[in-house]
Amino acid sequence: MISLFILVPLAGLILLNLPFTGGLRRATWGFALAVALAEAGAVLLAPAAWWTTPTPMDRFFAFALAAPDVSRVLLLSIGIVLFAALAVARSMIEDSRRRSNFASLLLVSLVGMNGAVLVTDLFSLYVFLEVASVASFVLIAFNRDSRALEGAFKYIILSVVATVLMVSAVALLLMVAGGTSYEAVRSALDSSGDALVAKIAVGAFIAGLFIKGGLVPFHGWLPDAYAAAPAPVSILLAGIVTKVMGIYALVRLAGEVFVPAGPLGDVLMLVGAVSIVVGALAALVQTDLKRMLAYSSISQVGYIVLGVGCFASAGPSEAASLALVGAVFHLFNHAIFKSLLFVNSAAIEQRLGTTDMNRMRGLGSRMPLTGTTSVIAALSTAGVPPLAGFWSKLIIVIALWQAHDYGYAGLAVLMSVVTLAYMLVMQRRIFFGKVSDEFAHVEEAGLGLVVPALVLAILVVAVGLLVPWVLDTFMLPVAGLF
């Protein structure tokens, strides 16, 4: 049944955009929302047998797909973030034609992300990463103003560099392995992992994923793209797209395909740690809310990569399993709380017409729901108990400690304090104090922005409170994959 994750959005995309179905195009937004909710619902409710049952269409499409536990966590995250992005788009894109185009591009992005999450072949992974990238280029430039076009252009240029690296890597690995399936490449690396060409190929592919994931020092495109994109697109990019394109692929390949190839874990840990520090320090000095959240994303994604690095370098051990669970759990949590922060930013942008934090003050009294949900997301980002972000960071730190990486563990804790600092500074600037005269008559955002914020805030709290169930049901099985 898992081919439905690709075929259903694709079929809807084609049918709703046929030339003679003009009226149907208006249903694209509703269809995309239904697909997003169905995707999340399938992960939560479908029985185990559903995932391996073939569909009648599988007779026509020879797809080599698989949905291990880590993929299901990603599918759930994709469904939730897509719901938030679509709900915000409903409020912020008033023209129905533009909203339909936006929803269509979101469906293109969805096919790309679902494909990347489910394929079991390196070349197919590259193809679906490109699908998601193409949709992202257009979505960033959606408003067609100069900032949006500049952000999209920067993303295209760096994405092309990533593409060249990944295609070259796939070509080299094809030469070594005689195929590009994960299994064939893994088997070839088991026997030829020390060959120079294999090391170059693995290094090139990983560097491509670093660019796609916006990790330091390949992060140049990310703040501009997140800040310049329309609010629903920022939610999508920060919430899930860069995670699927860079980080999920890194988790899957580091665990399933590339492990025998050299000191990959050490490189990942170093890049993760540098990203945590650079992202957090840069976030401290930002005055634009969306840019601050973008740098915060770089820092938080650094935690995930630090966990993946610990998993890859520790070898088969309890610490490695724990690190992987922590990384995937933080990936899920970050998708939720960063989407929430960008929904809050959309509410502020819609009401104030700006994201310049220097102009804001005391909005908590005017926008209480936005303020409250923003505090929840900020505390979760900083890893304050008992919210979701606390547990995933705790698991990563414990894994690092167990693997005797004390320096990295200390750094992770220290930078959580810095995260708390910039998040509290942001809260104080925007929501606390006496409201400025300029925005004294601002009102709470509309339902279209408040409802997704409340849903995401409830998720952040619920995941934190129900952490034993979340770990048992979704996260701990991830460690059994590799």
Place this chain on the structure above:
Amino acid sequence: MTLTIILVALLVVAALVTVMAARIMWAAIALAATSAVLTILMFRLDAPLAAVFELSVCAGLIPAIFISTISLTRRLTPEALAQRKREKLRRYAPLPILVIVVAAILVQSHLALDFPPPPPAQETDVRNVLWNLRHIDLVGQIVVLMGAAFAVVVLLKELKRDK
């Protein structure tokens, strides 16, 4: 071997001209030349189908679209062209040197591709690989094209409507 080396050198020179040309028309023509040289190399490497794709699409169709679009734009004034040449020279002057240094390192290092021969390919007929074994990639490519179509609608058609 000598011809291959000459072709690779030509490929690099054409690619450098593509990046460094001050006139965008010259860049488009140099890009077509790069693809044409690559086509010959692919033929020599026993990849005739890839060569045909490279020739028809990358050396033919894409430069044709570029040149048609460029022909709709205004030419640069002599002053602007001189300014552009100076900028390009300043920005890209290290590029040929970098290419020469990297080439020298690669030649001197005698890269040892020391891996066991891969298992025989599951299927060697490109048509069969494309149409029977890689359905998922074909779907992906169709969706990329759809994404490009939406790009035209969102970025160009809507712009025209707004005006």
